[in-house]
Amino acid sequence: MNIGIFTDTYFPQVSGVATSIKTLKEALEKQGHSVYIFTTTDPHVDKDAVEPNIFRFTSVPFVSFTDRRIAVRGLFHAYQVAKELNLDIVHTQTEFSMGYIGKFVAKNLKIPCVHTYHTMYEDYLHYVLNGKLLRPYHVKQMSKAFLYHVSGIVAPSQRVSQTLNGYQVKAPIRIIPTGVDISRYERAVTRDVRSELGLRAEQPVLLSLSRVAYEKRIDILIDALPKLVVQAPDLMLVIVGEGPAREDLQAQVAKLAMQDHVIFTGMVDNDEVTNYYHMANLFVSASDSESQGLTYIEAMAAELKIVVMASPYANELLTDPSIGTTFTIEDEMIHQVLNYLNHPGAFDDPAPRQRKLHAISADYFAEQMIRFYKQSQLLYDELMLDQDDLVSLEDLDPKK
Numbered sequence: 001m002n003i004g005i006f007t008d009t010y011f012p013q014v015s016g017v018a019t020s021i022k023t024l025k026e027a028l029e030k031q032g033h034s035v036y037i038f039t040t041t042d043p044h045v046d047k048d049a050v051e052p053n054i055f056r057f058t059s060v061p062f063v064s065f066t067d068r069r070i071a072v073r074g075l076f077h078a079y080q081v082a083k084e085l086n087l088d089i090v091h092t093q094t095e096f097s098m099g100y101i102g103k104f105v106a107k108n109l110k111i112p113c114v115h116t117y118h119t120m121y122e123d124y125l126h127y128v129l130n131g132k133l134l135r136p137y138h139v140k141q142m143s144k145a146f147l148y149h150v151s152g153i154v155a156p157s158q159r160v161s162q163t164l165n166g167y168q169v170k171a172p173i174r175i176i177p178t179g180v181d182i183s184r185y186e187r188a189v190t191r192d193v194r195s196e197l198g199l200r201a202e203q204p205v206l207l208s209l210s211r212v213a214y215e216k217r218i219d220i221l222i223d224a225l226p227k228l229v230v231q232a233p234d235l236m237l238v239i240v241g242e243g244p245a246r247e248d249l250q251a252q253v254a255k256l257a258m259q260d261h262v263i264f265t266g267m268v269d270n271d272e273v274t275n276y277y278h279m280a281n282l283f284v285s286a287s288d289s290e291s292q293g294l295t296y297i298e299a300m301a302a303e304l305k306i307v308v309m310a311s312p313y314a315n316e317l318l319t320d321p322s323i324g325t326t327f328t329i330e331d332e333m334i335h336q337v338l339n340y341l342n343h344p345g346a347f348d349d350p351a352p353r354q355r356k357l358h359a360i361s362a363d364y365f366a367e368q369m370i371r372f373y374k375q376s377q378l379l380y381d382e383l384m385l386d387q388d389d390l391v392s393l394e395d396l397d398p399k400k
Contacts, residue, residue: 001033004082006102007093010039016294017118020178027366040069071097079105089373095146112151112380117160140167152376156292159312174372178292179365182357185274185301193279204341205236207280209295212243220286224330225258240276242267277302282340297360307336320352
């Protein structure tokens, strides 16, 4: 198949969405399909750089998310490129600029448009005028408006599917968890990160790896540190990532006098992430906004046990203590962290992890997606989609 993926975020931008798309692209190509990325320009990519099968469209930073981009032109160019590529299907991965361009392309090429709904926007409303402008109702209306004209929807988790059903979205929804290239996290480490960070081989290390944003609730982990350090005096929390909450978190660490127990690494290249998973004793997260928890399954693939905040997604993923556990209050988190650190060999049954890894492998991810693409093609002509409010190519022809 010739597949066009339309996304506002792609490498070198670092995000779970970008990682998910790259994983899908590589897995689909491995199975013999042709994948083309339609995305935004990026200040870290030279405008003359040659990127095979990647097409970038003029963009500007997005309001409140300045490290994310929004395309401001390229509608006709995208159509022309997609027509020359003879796309069989459009797969949009954003509800904003490139998503609408992708829908426009699909409509005018008369091919199906499948959409992956990555982001639980209700968890991010505080970014827009401190939550005073937009409400959950607005998210529902925005989502329904975008999804009304798509042939099918990919939900990365049960939580996303339930949310969309609550929005009364009409398009068919298929739950397809984001996959990971398991071999990438199982391979031997290429750097001794512990030594580079000044950590001893036997020192217990907790790893937080994510965008350093307020909704990731890293502050909860830091708040618990003094109690953890009482029972594990040389414990270290390594926070990998960058984001708007970093300065406030550093101030929190100083206020608690935990500077000797926390390391902020800043941004880490995606190719180096596996080294950080392998150097840690335990992966921790207090985020309650995860819709697909990509870092959770990356940690699992690296054989790193997980202690994370309870959520529909986390509860669905962590069904056995040999993989990890969830918590709802600080005391539970402290107990579970210390239990894993003090009894490292107590929960080492490999079977549950192996079953989970098959379900989240990149190859299986691609297989499920291809099946959904083909089903969408078969159903495309039968779907009763009202597209009257989508502007046609002829309507926008400047010569008319």
